[in-house]
Amino acid sequence: MNSAALIIAEVVPLVTPETTFDAPANVVFAVQAVVMIFAALRVVTTKNVVHAALWLVVVLGGVGLNYILLQAEFVAVTQFLVYLGAVIVLFLFGVMLTRAPLGVSDDLDNNQKKIGIGVGVALLAVLSYALIETFGRSELTFAAYEGVAGPNTNGRTQAVSDAIFGQYLIPFEMLSLLLLAALIGAIVLARRD
């Protein structure tokens, strides 16, 4: 028996004949995937710090788009709000406060490019080997969402909230303290005294 079958096939047949090729979704995916990969590469290669932050916007937006494709609307909204709204702004503040050179700068990389490429390629090889070997051409079927009914979008947002305040109550409470602690600590460290 195929390993992918062991892992996911009990939920959905491995290659379902009735599954049609979802053209629009796949086209959207292909386009945004290419854009995301290009943008991600620019983030780690551009010689302009501000550009890097802007390329990062593209990547993070693409990730949000992926969430929509995967029918996780609430997470997608959070992604846009937190990342595009807050984190990117944080980065731009960081860039400004550290007086990074706003134009092109040759001094952003160290001398480890070859090592970096080597490690990256090795890691990608291991990851993609394991992924392809395991999951092969398994279809994505959204089996988990189909049974969930409810007043709002497919009932999933409510399910998410139920999970957070039920099953995951303790981590949620811990998260609140974590954010508070991070806030206090970051203020202490970042402020002048």
Add this chain to the structure above:
Amino acid sequence: MWFFTHVWIIPALMALSFLLILFFGKKMPKKGAEIGIVFVGAAFVLALLTGGNWIAWSNNNPEGHGPAAEGAALANVDPSCSSVAAEAAAVGEGVEHVEGKTEGKTAGKKAGEGHNEGGHSTEGATAAAPPIGESAAPAAPAAPAATEPAGAEKGGHEEVATRPVVSCINWFENGDQTISIGTLVDGQSVLLLIVVTLISLLVHVFSTDYVHGDRRYTHYFAFLSLFTASMLFFVLSENTLQMIVGWELVGVCSFALIGHWWEEKPNSDAALKAFLTNRVGDIGLLVGVIVLYFAAGKSFSIMDLNILANEGEISHNLLLIGSLCLITAVMSKSGQFILHTWLPDAMAGPTPVSALIHAATMVVAGVYMVARLYPVFFEGLSISGSSVNALSMIGAITALFGAMLAFVQKDIKKVLAYSTVSQLGFMVTALGVGAWTAALFHLFTHAFFKACLFLGAGSLSHACHHSFNMVDDMGGLRKIMPKTFWTYLVATAALAGVFPLSGFWSKDEILAGTGSFPGTEGANGEYHVMLVMLLLAAFCTAAYMTRTIWYAFYGEYRGHGTPHESGPRITTPLIILASLGAIAGIVNLPAAFDFLPEGTQTRFEHYVEPVGLYFPAISHAGFNPALAVISVLVGLSGIGLAYLYFFKDAFAGLHGLAERNKVAAFFKNILVNKYYFDWLYTTVIVGFVKGPLARAANWFSANVIDGTVNLVGKTAVGSGSWVYKNVDQKVVDGAVNGAGSSASGVGAMLRLTQTGRIQQYAALFFAAVAILAGVFVVVIG
């Protein structure tokens, strides 16, 4: 019985003494020394009382033989300490438990004992009389004695069962298992109790003068107490886990004491080296104990382990692995070859400490451990009926090697240190060849004369401005320090094995125990190589001790200032130890001496050797007059040769004193000896026999005898110094140090990987992630 169940008081006394000295010592009028002496004295008295009780106990418990009695002999083992022993004791007849092979073995053992018992039995048997024993003994394990238990009955009906008394309390629980802590009292531990407390007492007394005025005087006594307490704790151990604790405690105390004068860097380095070398062995002990723990069905109890090993219920391979691990421990603790290097270095400590370490405590711990767990070695190494094994080989090499090295030392304490290495080699060999009693007997006698020698060396250095360099800073002290001289001389003679001093008896017993010499068939195997090596070692021992005497006591004084005899607190212990060293041999006169009154032979064996299922069926080699004569001759020839070598040089008086420490000077000495022989032959022999015979004799003297003397001398000294310079100092020490320096070299290299740069760390991190994941993904899938 009270003494046996409350024997824990003795180490507890010493531990208490340690605490008292530590906390109140400085406030006491004598700075804490009096606390130590009072407590160790009390401990000694208690130990003596325990010993006396043990003897009475042994005499008053006549038991029959055979499996039932063997089981009954374990009646005083607390069942909570040893389930196996309790089971054996409970099995009334003991026959179900001790069956088949074991039964044969036990009976065979009795037959072997019968041989020795025969000597002093009232039935008037002579040395050659008990044919039953003699025939049965060599084939002891295989003897079909199960069919003829009567043979054992006949020979040994007077034998008394010396029972081990084991008591314990619950130490801690590990899962469903209870680990106990307690005491095991039998002849062996009682013997060590007495020896340790006695030597410790004398060392305490000696130290009050010797380290007088030392700025860490109080600390010194505190650690002496702790050292003694640790050793006693170790000796009384009821289980192997407790043994490890005692063993390590002894090591820690030796670290503190060897490094006592830490202001000089070599001293603290020596302490560190001693400790680290011992760590190597400790690991062997730990792993060995854990292996044996599983071998004995998850039990640390010495009783359990020994009984199971004895009855063949543990696989031979496990016992072999366990015993090899433990041999590593013995090698480091008892200074056996390769791991012996710390012992001479440990001379950096105060001399009384050396005496304590070498005579009674630390270094004999290894020997004691082997003796305690003897069934493991006996079965694991197949000692019986073989002719070579790891234990005896290591011991014999050490005995010879140490003796040769002692030859070329300038420092009198180093001579004694190598001498200890060599003598421990004797003991280990004895254990390796199955002569258990001989080993313990030698441990006993050696404790006295070696302690005497060390304290004597201390007395000498006390007189000579704290120098131990006998070649450059001593000489001619015979007249000035008569007490030291005479005690030293007696102890030397005992060490050299001069009849009838104690060393003679114990060494002879070891030599006989090898079973190699014709007429010693009672031994367990035939260890020919060991006999030869030990005889050579004995020869060297006699010779180097004579050399020491010469340098220290004869010739002219070469040091500074005016030497003086030491005070009574130093000489009294010397006298006591020398007397004991002289007469201690009488406790184990051979069974063959049937002209002595009954009950005076083999008393040591009688009281010390354990009886019961927890001790293997060893047999004893009989006394052989020819071997005794040979061993005495070997010793005397060693003394004689060295005498010619050194003393006659003094008569010639031609050579500058400074030259004596050079190898060239030794060759000159040989030339001097030649003149001596010339003189002997020309005036004495030629004076009587003239003509061709005289010329022939002259030729003989000039060529053969001189040549022999020359050759022997050159070889002995040459090989000794070559081995010292090249093997001991370079190879062995180099290997020990080399392992350390290569480790630290690798460490220095690895340290370079810690560049301090985060992104190199990041690269390393993710590279490691990729490699680890990649390897496992590919290999396991």
Add this chain to the structure above:
Amino acid sequence: MFLNQFLLLSAILFTIGVYGVIVRKNGVLVLMSIELVLNAVNINLIVFSTYWGVAGQVFALFTIAIAAAEVGVGLAIVLLIYRNQRSVDIDELDEMKG
């Protein structure tokens, strides 16, 4: 759509992020690279949540929140270093080594 197209996209983002943290020596850029890595993880979680229910989405939400906190803390430390050393070149921080 295939399962693997998302997973491989995430693997590529992960790898690019790793490259970034090894090569970029500007502290702020390293933090940006870390964001790439963390977002890759979130894609995985959301993909698998289509099979196994909302736990993956909840996990992703937590990750987003914690990542935001981490970036805040990281920027605070980078700012601290900038204030003391007038540089955010993390490659030059090698005072402690060996």
Add this chain to the structure above:
Amino acid sequence: MIATLLQLLPEADFLSPTIDWHAIAPEMVILVGSLVLILLDSFKLDKAKPFMPTLASLVLLGALIPVITLAIDGSTRVLFGGSYVVDSMSLVLKALFLVSAYIVVLMSTNYVADGDYWESEYYSLIVAAVLGMLVMCSARDLLMIFVALELLSIPAYMLAAWRKGDEKSNEAGLKYYLMGVFASAVLLYGMSLMYGVGRSTRLDVIAENLVRIGDGRGAPIVTLAMIFVIIGFAFKVSAVPFHTWAPDTYEGAPTPVTAFLAVASKTAGFVALIQIVFYCFAARPDIIQPVFAVLAILSMTVGNLIALKQTNVVRMLAYSGIAQAGFMLAPFAVIETNREQALSSIVIYLVIYAAMNLGAFAVIIAITRKTRSAEITSLGGLFSYMPGLTVVMTIFLASLAGIPPFGGWYAKFGVWQALIGGNTALGYGLAIIMAINTVVAAYYYLNVAKTMWFDEAPDGDTAPVKIPFTLIGAMGITVVATVMFGVLPGLLTNISDFSPVAAALGR
């Protein structure tokens, strides 16, 4: 207004979870306590400052009370459908964390007050991190473990950089932060895949699914996910080759923080490993045994070898901690054949390690009050002017070196017992390598002892320095614990008798 909005809400079918408040009482005490600390600091500012350490201590010790009542009660409590479990082992570990943190607070009191630190926030962060540790002990859910890990890590990143004006401290903080985030990323990636193959975030469900998938070839993603998760925690316990941050961070961070990292944080990493490996990955011993063997061998060997060459005592302790982590990782490699003993030997080691290592750091803090330097040479001649301190430090060093009768001996012994009792070639091999390493380790520990006892004081400065009583308290607790655990190991073996726990783990 609000009422109208509420009326607009649809009929909610949400059932609020039933919560066993007794079971989470220790966590609640810490949570409330940390909020009180923060609020007090916000409103009372400098007036509250002198009471902060006392208050933090009270919070930590107060949380110990419900731990004790739970222990007396003795029943295993399962919350949230099995993702939060309070059993005997978790209580032992919670107590360990609370006491360790209390000792760290004792060590910090004067250190932080004397230095140029933000004092109140310091204690708030420590207490917050302790909450993460407590939750970690009971968490049986990937998400919960992750959040707990972050909650104990993020305050630690900042505390490492707490000496704001000191470039070394900044560097320490950044190194720890960056490496920590990388490790989090790898851990998260592994967890996301683990969620994918295990169908849930709950460990018991994942374990079932791992068994169902089996060890058939063709599912390399399972291997990959497990290794990524293990690496994430291997970083936390500073196992080689994920250790690089440890020496630098330990050296640069304020010393009490270093003690906190070296003991509490590392212990938390081990607790996470125990949860993940024993409750979940044990289904695949073919993967975890070799992985842990590799990590253990590398850690003990590399840690020890580099420690030989250290001149700074804190760095030496960092490398020694790496080596000790290797010893603690070793029992994981015999999990298949000797699960029960492996579990209890790790926990026993953790407890003893906490006592002796915290003690060593306390002594170093006391010494550096005088010497202002952590170089080993600066310890020279310590015995001549502070003999008590020297004796105490020697006990800790001897214990770390594994010399009886101090606790470290029994810890190592337990690991050996577990390894040899496993009766596998891997176990025997590890036991031998560990034995050799113990010999190497003895050298550098004793070298420090030798320096203190035998060497001359640098500059001949032998004026003793006053040690604050809080520090004496910290040393007192740890030295008593170190000696007691060695002399009476029964104290430990009784509380760490997890045979019911281990039995529940059995397949």
